[in-house]
Ligand SMILES: Nc1ccn([C@@H]2O[C@H](COP(=O)(O)OP(=O)(O)OP(=O)(O)O)[C@@H](O)[C@H]2O)c(=O)n1
């Protein structure tokens with residue numbers, strides 16, 4: 155990654171940092187199957203990716219939204235971006251989620267270390283502008299923030315037993331366990347430093363970006379804030395139906411959420427106008 159560690163913060167002292175949301179849509183959806191990336195599947199009439207990106211377009215704390223898409227399906231993402239109106243760029247994703255995160259950071263090289271980035275799974279279409287706003291808010295006093303929910307179930311560690319069958323290895327205390335979601339937000343200087351070290355490690359394996367900061371910048375505290383039970387990741391075939399049900403319940407019950415619906419572009423335009 156070409157990052158200048160000495161680069162000054164983009165915003166002048168006292169000004170608020172620029173906030174970019176990067177929606178990671180570079181995956182092929184192998185567990186979902188079906189031949190098309192799951193982020194293009196329809197959910198209540200709109201592609202999964204469109205729901206996810208719309209929440210960021212609707213969040214007044216976000217200045218800029220970019221989408222990282224499977225290269226072969228970039229044209230479809232461009233169509234979604236055109237419909238939303240608030241996405242500034244659709245760029246090619248990488249071969250792994252980690253590589254797609256790195257591609258997002260590379261696209262932000264012109265931003266200062268003091269600016270902010272939110273990395274979000276396109277496969278989480280139920281993210282709300284409220285959670286996005288809380289994540290940006292927490293970044294006022296933290297360099298890295300993840301959203302997570304408590305686990306209702308006991309989460310256990312397993313491994314192969316003597317006969318090869320899976321056996322129980324450990325039962326970590328449930329009270330200290332959380333299920334990690336996205337968005338995960340960072341000061342750019344922090345996540346850049348973490349990835350610079352991570353990319354120098356031939357043993358790098360990561361499933362999320364907060365984990366990269368935890369592992370490669372152990373001195374940096376990663377703040378955990380409350381996520382949303384409904385912010386599920388569409389991963390397996392049954393998840394589309396669950397997400398659709400949750401969306402419909404939300405539409406019926408919560409007109410007051412700020413909305414990631416069709417008015418997202420309008421919200422964004424109003425935000426731009428109010429900033430001059
Ligand atoms: N090369 C990749 C792989 C994943 N992702 C994104 O990371 C998020 C979470 O990943 P996951 O649910 O694992 O998506 P897929 O990789 O598409 O699914 P699978 O592992 O079943 O192939 C998704 O929004 C996915 O598009 C990405 O941007 N680039």
Ligand SMILES: C[C@](O)(CO)[C@H](O)COP(=O)(O)O
Pocket residue numbers: 251275333334335336361362363387
């Ligand atoms: C980032 C994430 O969604 C947090 O729960 C998750 O780690 C993604 O993992 P996946 O293996 O790419 O599905």
